[in-house]
Amino acid sequence: MSDRITQLRTDFDRELPAVTTDADATALRDRWVGRKSGLLTAEMKTLGKLSPEERKTAGAQLNELKGYVESAIESLQAGFAAKREAEQLVSERIDVTLPGRRLSGGHLHPITLLRQKIEDIFVSMGYEIEDGPEIETHFYNFDALNIPENHPARSPQDTFYITDQLALRSQTSTMQIHAMQKRRPPLRVAAPGRVFRRDTPDATHNPMFYQVEGLLVDRGITLGDLKGTVEEFVRRLFGPETRTRFRPSYFPFVEPGAEIDYTCFKCNGAGCRVCKGSGWIEMGGSGMVHPNVLRGVGIDPEEFTGFAFGLGLDRLCALMYGLDDIRLLYENDVRFLEQFR
Ligand SMILES: [Zn+2]
Numbered sequence: 001m002s003d004r005i006t007q008l009r010t011d012f013d014r015e016l017p018a019v020t021t022d023a024d025a026t027a028l029r030d031r032w033v034g035r036k037s038g039l040l041t042a043e044m045k046t047l048g049k050l051s052p053e054e055r056k057t058a059g060a061q062l063n064e065l066k067g068y069v070e071s072a073i074e075s076l077q078a079g080f081a082a083k084r085e086a087e088q089l090v091s092e093r094i095d096v097t098l099p100g101r102r103l104s105g106g107h108l109h110p111i112t113l114l115r116q117k118i119e120d121i122f123v124s125m126g127y128e129i130e131d132g133p134e135i136e137t138h139f140y141n142f143d144a145l146n147i148p149e150n151h152p153a154r155s156p157q158d159t160f161y162i163t164d165q166l167a168l169r170s171q172t173s174t175m176q177i178h179a180m181q182k183r184r185p186p187l188r189v190a191a192p193g194r195v196f197r198r199d200t201p202d203a204t205h206n207p208m209f210y211q212v213e214g215l216l217v218d219r220g221i222t223l224g225d226l227k228g229t230v231e232e233f234v235r236r237l238f239g240p241e242t243r244t245r246f247r248p249s250y251f252p253f254v255e256p257g258a259e260i261d262y263t264c265f266k267c268n269g270a271g272c273r274v275c276k277g278s279g280w281i282e283m284g285g286s287g288m289v290h291p292n293v294l295r296g297v298g299i300d301p302e303e304f305t306g307f308a309f310g311l312g313l314d315r316l317c318a319l320m321y322g323l324d325d326i327r328l329l330y331e332n333d334v335r336f337l338e339q340f341r
Contacts, residue, residue, distance in 0.1 A: 001050065001058040008039065009065055016072060025076050032069045040066050110340045111210055111329055114317050115192050118212050121236045122190035125229070127214060130191045132178045135162060136169045144177040145253040146292045160196050160207075168196035172213035173253055176289070176308055179215055180297040185304045186218035192313070203325040210313035217289065217299065217306030223256070226286060226307035230260055233309075234283070238265040245280065254287025254308060265320070274319055281319065284311035 160168040175191030199205040246258040264275035286309035291301035
């Protein structure tokens with residue numbers, strides 16, 4: 001029996017190095033000391049056949065071998081567990097000195113930035129900001145703005161008609177009418193928004209673009225108030241040295257009407273590429289609100305007068321950022337827009 005036990009130990013020692021995984025270790029344990037069919041369990045059962053003397057010696061030797069087997073397997077398993085833990089620590093290691101990943105958050109569109117700047121100037125001058133419909137009836141688009149029946153602005157070649165009676169607004173001047181219907185003078189309103197014209201898109205035209213309209217109606221308002229307001233407006237927008245000039249012009253809803261130019265923000269009037277050498281940049285139309293327009297919304301032109309002026313945001317934005325094509329502003333190409341972050 002003693003030889004047999006020595007042989008069993010040799011066998012076990014030979015099997016042990018082949019164990020490389022937890023599963024192998026479990027299988028080895030079942031094979032040797034498993035409760036039902038373990039080799040040593042079976043040997044224990046044969047002890048009963050031995051003489052009491054032999055049983056005592058063999059029993060002790062078998063127990064010793066069983067303890068040896070169990071502790072060998074346990075230490076193997078402990079080794080596996082330690083290795084697993086070490087590997088996990090390496091794989092989950094965090095290097096706190098690595099630079100963080102930048103989150104790519106959104107930001108405002110250049111037109112929006114410019115619009116907000118202009119709105120801030122209007123608000124600081126006591127104007128309220130108004131928003132209004134982009135689809136209008138003939139009344140707001142034309143009739144109330146004193147635009148005659150035969151005026152080209154009414155033509156389907158210039159304006160996007162939706163039905164006979166509805167069209168996309170072609171200018172933010174429609175907001176003058178809404179503002180004057182909603183409240184009585186004195187009133188100061190600025191209305192930024194999109195407008196639509198049937199222009200063929202090119203570097204300086206787009207069928208949709210942005211305007212801002214300013215309107216003031218009160219007692220005793222004169223052309224001098226318009227000039228003073230516009231001068232202050234451009235100084236706040238482009239800097240204190242900016243000058244303005246008015247050129248007589250015609251718009252049906254004002255009398256008299258004028259085009260406004262301001263001295264180039266790049267060269268301050270000396271002449272450069274931005275202003276095409278003239279030193280001046282066109283800002284937009286302006287004028288004293290036509291008596292017919294006031295009458296149309298129930299305001300007595302003998303008692304109240306007012307002025308309005310507007311400017312386009314898109315060309316201004318293109319000039320300020322040196323864009324040679326305004327369509328860049330509407331194409332939503334992220335590579336372009338990211339520059340304004
Ligand atoms: Zn210039």
